[in-house]
Amino acid sequence: MKMKLATALTALLVAAPAMADLVVPNLSYRTGPYGANGTQYADGFNDYFTLLNERDGGIGGEKIQTPECETAYNTEKGVECYEATKGNGALVYNPLSTGITYQLIPKVSADKIVLYTPGYGRTSAKNGKVFEWVFNAPANYWDGASVAVKYLLDQSGGDLKGKKVALVYHNSAYGKEPIRTLQDLSKKHGFTLTELPIDPPGQEQKSQWLQIRRDKPDYVVMWGWGVMNQTAIQEAANIRFPMENFIGIWWSGSEVDVLPVGEAANGYKSLTFNGVGTDYPVYDDMKKFVIEPGKASQGGQFVGSALYSRGMYAAVVIAEAIKKAQELAGTPAINPTQLRDGFEALDITPDRLKEIGLPDFGPEIKMSCDNHGGSGMARLQQWDAAAKQWKLITEFTAPDQDVLNPLIAADSEAFAAEAGIKPRC
Amino acid sequence: MIYREAGDFKTSYRDDGQTFPIRLDRWSYYAALAVAFLVVPFFIDSYWANAVLVPFLIYAIAAIGLNILTGYAGQVSLGTGGFMAVGAYAVYKLMTAFPGVPIFVHILLAGLITAVVGMLFGLPSLRIKGFYLAVATLAAQFFLVWLFNKVPWFYNYSASGQITAPERTFLGWAVTGPATSASAKYLTCLVFAVALAWVARNLTRGTVGRKWMAIRDMDIAAEIIGVNPLSAKLSAFAVSSFFVGIAGALLFAVYLGAAEASEAFGINKSFLVLFMVIIGGLGSIFGSFAGAAFLVLLPVFLKNVLVARLGWPTDLAAHLELMIVGALIIFFLIVEPHGLARLWRLTKEKLRLWPFPH
Numbered sequence: 001m002k003m004k005l006a007t008a009l010t011a012l013l014v015a016a017p018a019m020a021d022l023v024v025p026n027l028s029y030r031t032g033p034y035g036a037n038g039t040q041y042a043d044g045f046n047d048y049f050t051l052l053n054e055r056d057g058g059i060g061g062e063k064i065q066t067p068e069c070e071t072a073y074n075t076e077k078g079v080e081c082y083e084a085t086k087g088n089g090a091l092v093y094n095p096l097s098t099g100i101t102y103q104l105i106p107k108v109s110a111d112k113i114v115l116y117t118p119g120y121g122r123t124s125a126k127n128g129k130v131f132e133w134v135f136n137a138p139a140n141y142w143d144g145a146s147v148a149v150k151y152l153l154d155q156s157g158g159d160l161k162g163k164k165v166a167l168v169y170h171n172s173a174y175g176k177e178p179i180r181t182l183q184d185l186s187k188k189h190g191f192t193l194t195e196l197p198i199d200p201p202g203q204e205q206k207s208q209w210l211q212i213r214r215d216k217p218d219y220v221v222m223w224g225w226g227v228m229n230q231t232a233i234q235e236a237a238n239i240r241f242p243m244e245n246f247i248g249i250w251w252s253g254s255e256v257d258v259l260p261v262g263e264a265a266n267g268y269k270s271l272t273f274n275g276v277g278t279d280y281p282v283y284d285d286m287k288k289f290v291i292e293p294g295k296a297s298q299g300g301q302f303v304g305s306a307l308y309s310r311g312m313y314a315a316v317v318i319a320e321a322i323k324k325a326q327e328l329a330g331t332p333a334i335n336p337t338q339l340r341d342g343f344e345a346l347d348i349t350p351d352r353l354k355e356i357g358l359p360d361f362g363p364e365i366k367m368s369c370d371n372h373g374g375s376g377m378a379r380l381q382q383w384d385a386a387a388k389q390w391k392l393i394t395e396f397t398a399p400d401q402d403v404l405n406p407l408i409a410a411d412s413e414a415f416a417a418e419a420g421i422k423p424r425c
Numbered sequence: 426m427i428y429r430e431a432g433d434f435k436t437s438y439r440d441d442g443q444t445f446p447i448r449l450d451r452w453s454y455y456a457a458l459a460v461a462f463l464v465v466p467f468f469i470d471s472y473w474a475n476a477v478l479v480p481f482l483i484y485a486i487a488a489i490g491l492n493i494l495t496g497y498a499g500q501v502s503l504g505t506g507g508f509m510a511v512g513a514y515a516v517y518k519l520m521t522a523f524p525g526v527p528i529f530v531h532i533l534l535a536g537l538i539t540a541v542v543g544m545l546f547g548l549p550s551l552r553i554k555g556f557y558l559a560v561a562t563l564a565a566q567f568f569l570v571w572l573f574n575k576v577p578w579f580y581n582y583s584a585s586g587q588i589t590a591p592e593r594t595f596l597g598w599a600v601t602g603p604a605t606s607a608s609a610k611y612l613t614c615l616v617f618a619v620a621l622a623w624v625a626r627n628l629t630r631g632t633v634g635r636k637w638m639a640i641r642d643m644d645i646a647a648e649i650i651g652v653n654p655l656s657a658k659l660s661a662f663a664v665s666s667f668f669v670g671i672a673g674a675l676l677f678a679v680y681l682g683a684a685e686a687s688e689a690f691g692i693n694k695s696f697l698v699l700f701m702v703i704i705g706g707l708g709s710i711f712g713s714f715a716g717a718a719f720l721v722l723l724p725v726f727l728k729n730v731l732v733a734r735l736g737w738p739t740d741l742a743a744h745l746e747l748m749i750v751g752a753l754i755i756f757f758l759i760v761e762p763h764g765l766a767r768l769w770r771l772t773k774e775k776l777r778l779w780p781f782p783h
Contacts, residue, residue, distance in 0.1 A: 030740030039740070070728075070739035075681060075688060080476040080725065087472065102587045102683040110603035122585070171574060173585035173685050180584050197574070200687060298738070411584050418521070418581075418591050419602075 022059065022334070024049065024318060025085035026066045027078060027095040030298075033201035034073040034226035036256045037307055039298065041096055042068065044311025046297035047290050051282075052319060054289040059322050060332035073226070075099045082107065091322070091339050092116050094314055098174035101134075106419070108133045113336045114343060116321075118314045119144075119250055119273060123177055124411035126373030128344065129423040131412065133336075135343050137317070137365045137374030139273045139399075141223075142407060144249050145178040146399035147378045148271060149185045151247070152219055161190035166217040168208060168224065168232055171197035175223040178249075180411075182221070184403050202228025209235040222248040229257035237264035243383075244269065250378070253390070254306040258383045266385035269393070273378045274313040275361040276390045278304035282357030306381075306390055313362055321346050344369050363396045369425040376401070428777045444626055447777075461615055466608040474607035475680070481721045482614035483675045488701040488713035489625050490668025495699070496707035497629050498661035499641025500550050504562035506694035507569035508666050509673030510686050511539045514579050516674035517588045520601070521581060528593040528600045528678070532617070535674040536667040542569075543666020550658045554644075566695055573686035589683040601678045610679050617675060621668055626710050628664065637661050638708075669698075704757060706764025715765035723750055 028042030029035055049064040058064055067088065069081035078100035082093065092114040095101060101121035108115045115134045117125070123142045125134035139147075153160055167182055169175030179195060186193040194215060196208040202224060209232075212220060220241065224232055229252045236246050244267045248257070253270025283304070291300045302308045325334045325342025334342070348365040363377035377396040384391050416423060433448045435441040445451040469478065487505060494500050515535035520528065546565040550558050573579050580588050592602025599605045600613050628634050636657040639647035648654055677684045684690070697720060705716020724746050731742035761768045775782065 028739065030738075031743040035740070068739045069732075070743045072743060075684070076480065079681060083472040083475045084729075087470075098585070099587075099685060099688050102585070102589065102685075103681060106589065106603035106682055124584070172688055173587045176586045177584065200691075414583070415589075418589070420592065 021063045021065045022091060022322060023065050023067065023085075023089045024092055024094075025081070025088075025090050026068045027071050027081050027085075027093060027097075027100065028068055029071050029073045029096070031070060032072040032074075032226075033203075037226055037229075037251070037254060038073065038096060040254065040256070040302040040305050040307035041311035041314075043297040043300070043302050044308035044313075045094070045315045046311075047286065047300065047303070047308075048312045048315035048319065050290050050295050050297070051286055054293075054295065055285055059319055060326040062326075062332045064319075064322075071095065071097065071100060073097050073099070075103050079103055086111060086113060091334070091336050092318055094118070094318070096120065098122070098177065099172060102173055105131065105134055114339050116314070116318060116343070118317060119310070120174065124408045124415065126371065126376075126408055127412035128368070128370045128372035129412070129425050130416045130421055131372060132424060133340060135367065135372045137346075137367055137372065138363050139250075139376045139378045140373055141177040141249070142181040142404045143373075143376030143399040144271050144378055145181040145221075146185065146376075146404060147380075147397050148221055148247050148249075149182070149189065150397055150400065151380055151394065153189065156218070159189075163191040163219070164194065164215065164217040165191050166194040166196055166212055166215065166220045168196045168198060168205075168212075168220060168222045170202060170224055170228055171199045174225065174251075178221075178223055180407060181404065184407065185400070188403060198224070198228060198232075200228070201226055203231055205231055205235055209239055209241075212236075212241065213239045218245065220246045222246070222252050224248065224252045224257075229254075230260045233258060233261045233265050233268055236268075237261055243267035247271065247380070250310070253381060253383075255388075255390075256307075258385070259388070263385050265383055268383045269380055270383075270390075271378045272306065272310075272381045272390075272392075273362055274310050275358070275392070276304070276306045276309050276381065280358050280361060285357065309361075313358075316356060316358065316362075317346070317348065317365065320348055320352070343367060343372075376404070427779065428773070430777065442630075444630075458619070461619075462612075466612055469607045469611050471607040474611045476725055477722060479610050479614050479680050480676075481717055482611075482618040483672050483680055484698065484701060484721050485714045485717040486614075486618050486621055486675070487669050487672035487698045488705060488717045489622060489710060490665045490672060491698050492702050492705075492707065492709070492713045493625060493629070493637070493668065494661050494665035495702055496709065496712075497634060497641065498637035498658065498665075500547070500658060500661060501555065501559040502562040502665070503559050503692070503695045503699065504546060504565035504569070505669055505698040506690045506692060507566040508539050508543055508669040509676060509694060510569050510573055510690035511542045511666075512536060512670030512673030513677035513684055513690065514573050514588065514686075515539065515670065516678050517581075517590065518579065520591060520593055520678065524591075524593070527595050529595055531593075532671055532674045532678070536671040539670020539673070540663040540667040543662045543669070544659050547659055547662025547666075550662065551655060563692075563695075566692055570686045570690060573690075585685075587683055587685050588677065590678045593678075601682070603682065605679070613679055614675055617671060621671065622710055622714075625668070629710070633657075633660060633664075700754070704754060704764055706766025709764070709766035711769065712764050712766030715769065719753075719765065720750070723753070 026045055029038035046066050049066050053063050071078040071081050094116050098120050101117050104115055117136045119139055121136050123140040125131040125136050182193050198205045246268055248270035250271045258265040290296050321342040324345050325338045326332050328341055329338040346367045353361055363375055365374040376399045379396050380394045381390040382393045428449055445454050491505050494502050512535045515538040516531050519531040549561040580586050590601045592599055598609050636652045639652050640657045701716035701720050704719055706712025727746045731737045
């Protein structure tokens with residue numbers, strides 16, 4: 001009896017049994033201070049794979065499974081989720097957390113599993129020579145910083161000399177990522193940069209905004225996530241900071257960030273690398289195969305939102321890479337190594353996006369053995385509080401690669417030296 | 426019936442004073458050690474190591490450390506997370522600065538560095554007590570995390586402020602870094618946990634431990650009978666921080682592999698370890714292990730039951746998990762305010778008399 005109980009308990013402590021199919025674990029978070037944002041992303045991610053399964057019978061005839069695991073944006077739970085899911089033949093991870101990404105980079109390199117971190121994670125992972133298993137296309141944080149500064153240059157007639165830019169950032173690996181680039185860009189363009197860290201989760205930022213009120217910067221750039229975003233936008237509204245001079249990174253530009261602030265958030269801008277809204281042909285199929293039969297993740301209440309679209313976009317890129325890998329390997333049942341080759345040969349052209357039903361949804365993505373980050377192009381969107389929607393206000397803009405490439409080379413070489421990695425390609 | 430004590434005679438004071446005076450207890454202890462060292466390493470897989478046993482052992486070390494300070498010496502501390510961060514950043518700086526030195530030496534040195542820092546922040550305990558001391562240690566928590574975020578030297582000027590453990594070996598076996606096998610991780614933590622628990626047990630029943638307990642029970646009376654509060658309090662802070670520092674070093678280097686100060690060593694960590702000590706039982710080594718097991722294993726267990734077995738949505742399961750753990754904490758504290766260790770002791774006493782209670 002005791003033995004039986006012990007075996008039963010043991011069985012309950014270990015993870016679910018192995019599965020056939022192609023497994024793309026969804027390390028999501030639907031709880032905690034980042035849950036409002038994480039939920040929408042996870043829904044978009046799930047729904048696109050559900051669509052492929054329902055409409056096309058998977059990819060190349062192989063169904064896709066997206067076993068979900070709750071991380072609560074916490075690195076220890078992230079490790080637990082990774083260990084729990086990796087044994088089931090996981091092909092690729094997308095943890096939506098820069099902190100968890102840093103944990104997983106050494107682990108996936110040892111276990112030889114792909115890590116795809118679109119628009120987050122370690123920027124220098126763009127260098128495929130050092131980071132064999134990590135991909136961060138279409139854009140990374142340094143691209144974002146550069147595109148934001150380019151936009152500010154446009155706004156101030158091509159000259160930022162003597163201007164003041166304040167960076168409000170989440171005091172974590174995520175928020176600190178752009179600092180180095182912004183410092184270099186401030187030297188290049190002659191603006192002064194003030195760095196204002198906000199301790200996670202970020203509900204408390206009165207003193208930082210008091211400082212902004214005193215210093216009167218011309219522009220405020222924000223690297224925020226979760227509850228920090230809406231608090232910052234509310235504080236900006238409270239000190240009557242002009243919203244059109246306030247630019248968030250793509251993670252600070254979703255509906256949940258601006259809606260609580262109401263009218264006062266009108267004109268707030270953010271970067272983005274994907275389209276938003278349901279005006280894309282893919283949503284016809286989505287409605288028919290996923291939403292109406294009731295198969296949408298968590299009831300489909302966020303379909304078309306900025307983060308839902310970004311989660312779906314991540315799924316699109318992974319699906320395309322799987323397809324490419326199947327072509328290259330000549331078999332539908334691919335392994336992670338073949339998927340890595342698929343990612344490295346990935347070429348998502350505007351025509352291909354149109355075929356998928358998402359015309360002009362994201363930038364062109366072309367990766368290779370040494371470029372794991374794509375073109376880095378991003379665009380800006382602006383919040384229209386009356387219509388309650390995001391409006392795209394610029395075309396896709398390329399970042400200043402002259403500044404970024406040396407930084408990426410330096411950071412990835414430092415990592416290679418520390419971890420003893422020999423550059424490939 | 427279960428505890429057969431017939432014929433178990435003690436003929437010397439030494440026998441009478443041993444940690445496990447009952448023969449059956451002693452044998453089960455040796456058996457548990459033998460299984461942990463000789464059987465488990467051959468069967469452990471990376472899920473069991475990384476999600477269950479390694480965090481359990483590391484938190485047990487931290488809980489013993491805090492138990493020495495709070496349970497034995499009576500000094501309330503909310504700075505555990507900060508001291509764990511000191512251990513983690515110390516081992517990181519040592520690992521990267523002296524790659525040739527064995528990692529075990531670095532982990533011990535990290536513990537010693539934390540002990541020095543702990544003594545420094547223990548100085549206010551000479552003047553203030555109770556809640557006021559808790560606030561002073563809270564300041565240590567925030568100051569240390571702020572320091573490791575602010576000064577780039579601590580994270581070797583990396584772009585994001587993250588520290589990542591490079592691969593280090595011991596006798597040819599990788600102990601840190603991604604290539605570490607599950608059994609190497611487990612054995613490293615097990616060696617430290619067993620050795621430190623043994624040290625803690627022997628410290629707390631000797632002169633030093635008696636001084637700590639005298640200070641805890643009534644510091645003025647202790648001073649009158651000749652206990653020096655300065656040395657007793659500071660030694661408690663030093664030993665406690667040594668344990669906590671080693672736990673932090675293992676947490677970063679062996680368990681997580683990468684960390685950032687505010688996320689991995691925030692105030693939540695201080696509370697987590699404090700809860701382990703309170704639920705496990707103040708002033709008990711066994712209680713530290715029991716508390717760590719309760720708060721590390723239970724959430725993983727619940728998650729696997731609710732999500733993997735019953736197939737519930739992950740967010741619902743996560744919320745329920747919080748509620749169940751919270752309810753159980755309240756339940757245990759109502760049923761037995763002195764923690765799981767006391768519960769275990771009562772059970773044992775009942776079992777010794779069973780089936781003829783009086």
